[in-house]
Amino acid sequence: MSAGTNNPDMEPKQSIKHRFKAWWEGYELEEDKAPPKTLKEPPEREKVALDDGPPTVKGWSLARQRSVVTLFGEGMTRCVPDDVKSKLTKPLGINKKLSVAELGSGLGGFSRWVSHEYNAYVTGYEQDQILQDAAVEMTKMAGLNRKVNFFHADFDEFRPKERSADVVYASEALFPVKNKAGCFRAIHDMLKPSGQFMMSDYMLEGIAPDAAELKGWLDAEPQRPYLHDVQEMRKFLTGAGFEVSIAENITTEYKANVLRAFSDYAKRTSNGEKSGHLHEWILKEGELWMRRIKVMEAGHLKVFRIYARKPVEIT
Secondary structure, eight states: OOGGGGGGGGGGOOOHHHHHHHHHHHHOOOOOOOOOOEEEOOOOHHHHHHHHHOOOOSSSHHHHHHHHHHHHHHTSOOOOHHHHHHHHHHHGTTTTTTTTEEEHHHHHHHHHHHHHHHTEEEEEEOOOOHHHHHHHHHHHHHOTTTTTEEEEEGGOOOOOEEEEOEEEESSSSTTSSHHHHHHHHHHHEEEEEEEEEEEHHHHHSSSSSTTTHHHHHHHHHOOOOOBBHHHHHHHHHTTTEEEEEEEEEOOOHHHHHHHHHHHHHHHHHHHHOOOTEEEEEEHHHHHHHHHHHHHTTTTTTEEEEEEOOOOOOOO
């Protein structure tokens, strides 16, 4: 046996994936030790999850966090597959020289993906303190906390630092914001001249926000949606000073991605994947998403992708 084999400093360190898995499942991972293969009692985070009470989409208990990650992927609280992430961000020309911000960063999965994909520094803003705290921990465990940071923000009273970003993006994050005009003005002000804003979100087209067809869905949402017609959203953006060049209806693609996520989960469980008590939480999450899909299929709710740019200042 070589001398190096007995030197603790020469032992391979645990991979980032291994360390993240340890944190998520609730046990401590020492630098030179692997996690125990068997545990007589459930890990502490598992105990917390089991004590989360009945499945609900109200708030972000640990069990709900783990259920959406099971459905939508690492760090994702909503259905934004990697190909959709690319469509939302690739046109923005993101690189390591640009300051990038995500609104509604959730558990931080999209922000970490952007940082990895484009070698970029990303700042995430999240309204829910529980999600923001979890995103910070996940990012630390992934070894990305030097490049990805998260801050708590109220988008109805959004006050980011002016001229602090070259690029801002948001995916289905602003529909609960009541003060859309004020939020868009804040985004405009946080962008540098020629800065870019890309968003996808729930919007209306040819139906009033208080239409009877929307009431059942509106009442069942965990957060009250404040919806507007897509043309009114354009007016909010132009009123804030943006030049809007794209407003694309992506509802069909969006529905397909959501249905695919749940189909993939069903296939995995049928092939033997165990989700334990999380299965009931995932079913509750499914009810939320299927209500959204139903109102989309009826033509009452749509998803649009909008691209806007802050004009160059003329002096």
